Amino acid sequence: MESLTKWLSWLFGLVLIIILGYILGDIVLVSLKHFSWNFLLESPYSAGRKGGIFPIIISTLLILCISLLAVIPIGLTSALFLTEYSDRNNKSIIFIRKSIEILSAVPSIVFGLFGNAVFSVYLGFGFSILSGGLTLAIMALPLFITTAEKGFRSVPTNYRLVASSLGMSKFTMIISIIVPYALPSIFVGIILSIGRALAETAALIFTSGYVDRMPESFFDSGRSLSIHIYDLSMNVPGGDVNAYKTSFVLIVLILTTNALINTVLNNWYKKRIAL
């Protein structure tokens, strides 16, 4: 029985690796065959069949910036409220926590329609990078809050006791001890949020739109990399090669942000906290 489970897990693990490897390999091989640096620096034309993706990279980064600027402060304060300033067993707190969990399972198209109704129409931001960024923020918030909350809960109670026993205020305790200690979890939350934002298509079609020109302000529509991939592969005959190359850029972008954040964080953590 034991060897059977062992073989089964090996088998399924292997299947998974082969599927992932096939997708990645396909993308990398096709992209590298046609790759040139100009692809990153030119604007697209002929509906994206020709030219590059420079404005699309910029729009993507702008959307990402806006959503992170909204997610990080709101998410951190919410998580701190849930862990440090509220009673875990209080009924309304349990209700809030459950709601957050349910929100993180809502399909993205629902968030897209919500973002369209609230940001684009009601608040009058129209199809813009701002609407898109804020919609992504709302979508990523539940995930971010849950991750950050787990991080804050993992701070040993002893540190809280010691800080109080030294007559330190709660504010100092949170700023100097709890948040730094929980930084790895907070950054996992940020990485997950970035991943979720970069991968999102459905919610953005209704909010940031799919204009592929260079955006001039946050109120301009902008096309994200994932929408570009979707559009090229679904709506544009002959756009396949550029869809491949855009996917390649997206994957590299995600991997490098992850690696960068991890390295910086690990170095800092080792130097300062050393556990």
Add this chain to the structure above:
Amino acid sequence: MSLSKYPWKGKLSDEECCETSSIISVKNLSLSYDEKKAFNEISLEINRGCVTGIIGPSGCGKSSFIHCLNRMTELYSNTQVKGDIHFNGTSIFDIRVNLLELRKDIGIVFQEPTPLPLSIISNIELPLKEHKFNNVQDRAVQALKDVGLWNEVKDKLKTPANNLSGGQKQRLCIARTIALEPKVILMDEPCSSLDPISTDRIEELIHGIKGKYTILIVTHNLAQARRVCDYIFAFWYDETSSCGQILESGTCAEIFQHSQNKIIRDYVGGIKG
């Protein structure tokens, strides 16, 4: 290691060691966790500048008792404190008492050495800054010298405090407490997780700083109580009321040499415990 180097060791005279003015006076103090009582109706006086020991077997409310003295018990869920504690003449439960100031004046060193996850020097500087002391750096260095840690850490002040050894961590925790210039230092079994050499250093330290600070130490180690304490309160678990109480109190010599109570006499004599 000769006794002459440590004149306080084995001290068993009946003479009173220090002033006998009380700094903390506890009146009819009871503590319960949920429905379970930790100790009941305890009254005692702590003398200024002395080392007062609290001895007794596990589970008789010793630690809980000293955690009441700077209101740490309020941080644990489901605790209920009854009775009153006066510190320098005013009740610590008075609503005008600033809790942060109270905990600065009555510091505590925990059983488990727990440096904050910061650098060695920040561990001392952060609380100093929080209480708006001036010359924070000098004070931090002085505190490290006071606990005899300076020479060991002066080249790595900015490295994480968690890299220190157990004994060093505990001395850092004491340094962190005395840097705040408290009036009273509570020590909750400060040596129970340390090796004999580190224990020795901490006892030396206690002897060095007594007089300047009032020290209250909970210990399971009777030999240690005998070495460092001027006064002793012996706690015991009372079967009839099923909670802790004080069986006997007195100077170190009174408890260790001519205890009036048979249970305590057996306990300190190593026959029972």
